[in-house]
Amino acid sequence: MKDCKIRSTEADKIQNVYKINGEDVDFSAVNKTAWDYKSYEFWQLKYGPPQKFGRKIAEKPDFLLEKYSEFFESLENKSLINICGSNGKLAVACACKGAEVTVVDISEDGKRYAEELAQAAGTKIIYDSVDFLLYNSSEKYDIAFSYIGVLHYFSSINDFFKKVSLLVKDGGYYILSDFHPFLKIMFSEKERSEGDYFDST
Numbered sequence: 001m002k003d004c005k006i007r008s009t010e011a012d013k014i015q016n017v018y019k020i021n022g023e024d025v026d027f028s029a030v031n032k033t034a035w036d037y038k039s040y041e042f043w044q045l046k047y048g049p050p051q052k053f054g055r056k057i058a059e060k061p062d063f064l065l066e067k068y069s070e071f072f073e074s075l076e077n078k079s080l081i082n083i084c085g086s087n088g089k090l091a092v093a094c095a096c097k098g099a100e101v102t103v104v105d106i107s108e109d110g111k112r113y114a115e116e117l118a119q120a121a122g123t124k125i126i127y128d129s130v131d132f133l134l135y136n137s138s139e140k141y142d143i144a145f146s147y148i149g150v151l152h153y154f155s156s157i158n159d160f161f162k163k164v165s166l167l168v169k170d171g172g173y174y175i176l177s178d179f180h181p182f183l184k185i186m187f188s189e190k191e192r193s194e195g196d197y198f199d200s201t
Contacts, residue, residue, distance in 0.1 A: 032106045032131075039109035043087045050113050054092065054120025061093035071143070071175050075099040079139075081167055083132055083146040088114020088125060090147065095123040099143075102126040104135045133163055140169040147177040 047053045057064065065072045076098035082091040085103035087110050095101045095118060103114060103125055111127040118125045128135060133154070144164050154160040164174050 032108075035105075035107035036109045039087075039107055040113050043110075043113045047087070047089065050116035051120045053089070054117040057089065057093050057117065058096055058121035058123070061096040064090055064093040065097075068145075068147075068175060068177065071173075072097065078142045079169075080143040080145060081139075081141040083144060083164065084150045084153070085114070085127075085146075086110050088117050088127065090145070091125050091127075092117045092121050092123060094145075095125050096121055102128065102139070102141070104128045104130060104132050106131050133159060135163070137167070139167070140172070141167055142169055142172045144168050144172070144174040146175075149178065150176075151178050 044050070062069065072094065075094055078099045080091075080094055080099045080101045082088075082094070082101060082103045082105075085091045085105050086107070088103055091101045091103045091114060103111075105111070105127070106129060108129050111129045114125060114127050128137075144167055151157060151160065168174055
């Protein structure tokens with residue numbers, strides 16, 4: 001695979017295009033199809049119906065945010081963008097703590113689950129179903145946040161972080177919690193937590 005690039009079409013629509021075997025492939029469309037295949041059903045099997053799970057989050061949002069407590073202790077009136085926020089569980093937890101939350105994720109199924117989750121929790125989130133690299137907004141946020149398996153979906157980490165930098169206010173910050181997909185296959189959770197994602201050795 002090579003020649004990955006973000007480019008404009010004649011219709012002035014930006015596309016995330018990969019050239020594979022000489023053919024242009026719209027990778028945003030490919031990813032969207034994959035992430036919308038029975039994702040809603042999967043989240044229900046993993047976490048239960050969003051109506052029930054949402055009420056649980058509303059009662060105790062910190063149980064989902066414990067790992068990030070030093071960053072999310074005070075979220076009242078903070079603007080937060082959850083990049084590749086998937087089913088929205090952490091976005092809803094942050095909203096329950098007073099943050100104004102926007103989720104950007106390509107999945108319509110994720111959006112459906114997340115919005116039902118927010119409604120059950122008695123809060124609101126904005127969920128934009130779009131490839132993050134193609135997300136177009138003039139808004140800047142106090143906090144950008146992504147977690148658990150995001151970076152390996154992007155062919156260019158440089159492009160990813162450039163996009164993040166455009167969305168964070170001066171004095172704001174980005175929280176990244178991730179793992180390398182290879183480590184998930186080969187090593188235990190403890191060994192993964194002690195590793196360095198960016199180690200090239």
